[in-house]
Amino acid sequence: MSVVDHSAIELSPRISEAGVADYIALLKPRVMSLVIFTALVGLVLAPGHFHPVLAFTSILCIAVGAGASGALNMWYESDIDALMSRTANRPIPRGRITRPEALTFGMTLAFFSVMTLGILVNWFAGALLAFTIFFYVVIYTIALKRWTAQNIVIGGAAGALPPVVAWAAATGSLSVEPLLLFLIIFFWTPPHFWALALFRSDDYARAGVPMLPVVAGPDATRLQILLYTIVLVAVAFAPWPLGYFDAVYGVTSLLLGAAMLALAVNVYCRREGTEARRATRKLFAFSILYLFALFATLLLEVVARALAPLIW
């Protein structure tokens, strides 16, 4: 008598019931929307004329590349996603999509996004997009995330690259401006994610992910949030006095920076109870608004400059 009924296994292959919505969830649509927005800003800031069809193609490829990174991230992290309340509802832990399906989906999207950007726009941008996907999946997700508390500091580079890719798509080269946008997102990432990690530290501890609050404790994390916020505010303000962005951006950056700094100080000072949790959540929510408003200001400046000759 056989312990395992092999005939039953052979006759019952898993047949997917995953719908389009499950595959869209694999793309991390909320992250993708921020990627599209920051890439759009990189694109409109780039000098010279860029045909709208090529601009649309570039943004589409960058968005699909970001989605591919999200799918590959969920493929690799399905074991820890199942352990955390924030991620337990993702398609793989829920059993809607299998790991091989997610891997195939992610690799297919990564291939097509890079090849399409390379063939239709330019290979420099295509190579940068390939590097971004590689950095997010291999360097951040596979190598760093489960190994070091500095995971999101180094891994943040992947999230900061979309405006650089967009600039490269428009110009075929790089310049100081896209690197400034890169630095703003790079230094924005630690306070943003550590604020999240502070109120989700139980989740991360259960999953064995060495986020800073789990490894170094909440107080050390609060100090790091404050220090990175100071650097962020300075980096975000610098382009104005350096002459890269206009006064409207400079003043907006100062006002937003002051609010961000005040919230980071609040997180640093309030360390116990509901007040502390509320301060952390406020900083997390405001950090999203901060980055959005900063980039929206740059976008509006370009639009206003383009429309000014038509109005006056």
Next chain:
Amino acid sequence: MDDKREPDGIVLTEAQKKSRRERSIAIALALGVLVVLFFAVTLVKGPAVLVRPM
């Protein structure tokens, strides 16, 4: 042809058929977008479509 013959192999449930159809339509749309995109860029670039700077 014997129409009354029992189907062989795997028989999909209604939910599986529906999701498979959904996925097939999504793949078809994605391929359609890709074709339109390549066509549009070919028109935009004209003869320069073969020039692909590094």
